[in-house]
Amino acid sequence: MADLRVALAQVDTCVGDLDGNAALVLARTRQAAAAGARLVVFPEMTLTGYPIEDLALRASFRRAAWAAAADVAAQLAAEGLGGTAVVLGTVGTAGNPRGAGAAEREASGSPRDLPTNRAVVLRDGAVQAAYDKHHLPNYGVFDEFRIFAPGETTTVVEVAGRRVGIAICEDIWQEGGPVAEMATLDEAGNGLDLLAVLNGSPYEEGKGHVRTDLAARRAREVDAPVAYVNLVGGQDDLVFDGGSFVLDRAGDVVARAPRFVEDLLVWDLPDDGAAPRGPVSPELHADEEVYRACVAGLAGYVRKNGFRSVALGLSGGIDSALTATMAADAIGGSNVVGVSMPSTYSSEHSKDDAADLAKRLGADYRVQPIAPMVAAFQDQMSLDGVAEENLQARVRGVVLMAISNREGHLVIAPGNKSELATGYATIYDAGSIGGFAPLKDVDKSRVWQLARWRNDKALDAGEIPPIPESSITKPPSAELRPGQTDQDSLPPYDLLDEVLDAYIEHAEGRAELLARGFDPDVVDKVVTLVDRAEWKRRQYPPGPKVTALAFGRDRRLPITSRWREPLD
């Protein structure tokens, strides 16, 4: 038997865009077939996009997705590509009652029956086989038990004489699932020749190794190579980082696609199972990984929401500078509108830094002083204290939204995770207003690191560093009062971010924080700020979500909660 050429199609789908996703499948299959591949594997829920949440429960959407799968199969056959086996993901049919009492549960709002999270095999102009995901994750960002019924059988298809088993994402994260079943030999005494895994595995820092370790365990379990195909690109508040890979039967990486970009990874499954090495993309530096995840998230959000440009306030500070730089990297500097909105408290150097930044990025730069509008409100309302500070911030928000309405830009928010978590941002202000906050998952300490990394990268390439040095080095300030700096009301950011990490990411309590050796005053200060900010944010649901874990692993907390970490 000859080697079987396999293509891993790492594509950037869009939720609900059946036509666009079908076009991606056709284009990549043509490319794979031209390269001699007999088998092309796409990521989880290719045609529908992922995650589709409650769209799964709309029958007209499911019907359209099924028509799209049939159309793709027919189109490939019409082009003479029917002999190429295409494995892709979509939504399955409904009609899968889950548990007893379905009719009663429907009366209480539960759908009577649920569709599945399905992989299909297209060949010879038709949908030839299907596999329904067994293990439905329902934790962190995942809500699949809500919308899908689990599959119960395994699917092995023959491609060019090889037995290819199919699994979907969470299936390989659980012991004793469908992979264990496929590890047993068939009636003729044959095992698997390849395990193909379709994934929609969201980015988290350092997750790459967890994926390869798990997949290696499955490779050894089925005693066959594993082709792990991951989704790529930003989708809502998630980022999929790609990095698809092939492991040999011993679990060693023999081919790997790059991360954060689309790719077609082609690899030959040899006759004897002794897997040859394909291209292996290098690992990324930690700062580059996070920076590119932010850029991918923003690029996806802008494009998939139908925008071509963004607008944001430029204060001269580090957060808006880094956000604007990420935007320029995502969609080009000429598609970034930076608006300086000085108040009477804004320093000259802030305005200079904002102008300097915009020039370096090639951004469209505007200056819109807010003093006249603030004065108009103050003539009528005579606000002081926090109400006055918030007024300035909100007038900036109205200016940005007006520019967005007039010119069609997406307004983006520069708020970082430390600031959002501690409530150091005004509800409906220019720091938190907007459709997307690229730094929502990046704490302030990391903001400085990423700015330095980005500037160093430019220097290495002989380019002008995008971020003005003084934006990086000056003490952070919201400039809502004369002489105000963040450290007037917050602990130093390096310490703050350590406590935030333990309290938010790891859900530790005060007792655990003290046991780590943090100063009790600092702990109480941070816990109080976070609880208060969380409470305020939930009272006014608008405003960017603060995700409890990196990149969209949002804890869905109740809006009203009186629970406060006990402070003794």
Next chain:
Amino acid sequence: MADLRVALAQVDTCVGDLDGNAALVLARTRQAAAAGARLVVFPEMTLTGYPIEDLALRASFRRAAWAAAADVAAQLAAEGLGGTAVVLGTVGTAGNPRGAGAAEREASGSPRDLPTNRAVVLRDGAVQAAYDKHHLPNYGVFDEFRIFAPGETTTVVEVAGRRVGIAICEDIWQEGGPVAEMATLDEAGNGLDLLAVLNGSPYEEGKGHVRTDLAARRAREVDAPVAYVNLVGGQDDLVFDGGSFVLDRAGDVVARAPRFVEDLLVWDLPDDGAAPRGPVSPELHADEEVYRACVAGLAGYVRKNGFRSVALGLSGGIDSALTATMAADAIGGSNVVGVSMPSTYSSEHSKDDAADLAKRLGADYRVQPIAPMVAAFQDQMSLDGVAEENLQARVRGVVLMAISNREGHLVIAPGNKSELATGYATIYDAGSIGGFAPLKDVDKSRVWQLARWRNDKALDAGEIPPIPESSITKPPSAELRPGQTDQDSLPPYDLLDEVLDAYIEHAEGRAELLARGFDPDVVDKVVTLVDRAEWKRRQYPPGPKVTALAFGRDRRLPITSRWREPLD
């Protein structure tokens, strides 16, 4: 054996407020014991409040909840009430691995083990027994499979010689669950004498009958009376309507608590099982039911978020008039701040109607013209078209938020469901800005009905109707342009609301809508408006959620989605 006096304590808990909830339990137990009750049953998750969402995953919260249960038991004993059996709900202990691969799943963000949704029996100063909910709903507003592990055993406790079985909410919605197990006789040949069900069953229109029908089936199944205790009060975007009841062994209602208010329903379980009738509260008229649900939702949101007053814009239109009236009914007219914010396009009669309404309600009435602030923006920015319309609406939002900051009111939004669903509200404007929108689940046709019902109720009581007649009768208009009315851009509301109901509530597609006989032009118009509004709202996550089904049964849709109902 003497009759067993049972008390159903229908209380209004608050999520996370362990101290406050414990105080409710103590107060109601004292009252029940004074009335001679030997058994007091509270609603689901009494001590923690319900639903706690991801608070369940915070260990320090679980520890505090357990301490609270022990404290309540000790306090009751210290007061000489240790002999009264108290059944209440709380969060169970963690340490319940769900499925294999727990360690690997933790690496992907899944908690290693999960707590339970628990009922405990307090007696003689201690937690004497515990029952863990078997069936964890994970549809509609429920996300329990995400945060809880299911229980696996049944719990029957003896109280004054009677065998009392315990179940929690969803347990009775499923066939073949713990109730079926408890229907079998014990070793001594005894069945249950009473089934006590702790519930957190959110309000939906007409749901009362579904509950009694289901509970009646369980009564016949165990051949014993059922005491169904429901939570009451607004919690976040849910409303719990109370209406706790007792059924005899044949499934007939023999006692019922009123709805939307706290209550202690006392009833005697007779020796022979021939259940006597207790107090049976009358059913409510459909409009009264919906009106009171809105008021309960708002009252709970205000109080549980620590506010004592609300502020809203009064336009003279029906939506803000009804919203202000609900607010006055919820927290008293003197705690309502109504702000008239006329623009150059506002009619005189609008301002008169707003002032008239405020006077009838006894509300704090302010007039804050927006022309000077709008002019200040326009001098700088020269906006026109939609950008100009939105500017007016957003300036109103800034005025309201400034008043809120200065004086501490919660800003509430008057947007109704039809308007929010079709996008007839501006992002960040006075109609959609705010922490809570009491009419979010009420379509426009119903808005008029509720206004009429409320005025008629006043007339019946010999009071002045709160809502000016002209606010009810005049054609609805946003007054953002001269002569503008809603029907310039929308189908008539009665037709619109019918299509919205089918398209949103029932998730029907275009084909199903046409099959119902709706005009294709109307269908396409409405579908396009809803899809566009949904898309816009998701681009800018701020703004009130539009719930797909009544009272918070939110469909959790992806933010970015290109799916549009195909229009041929």
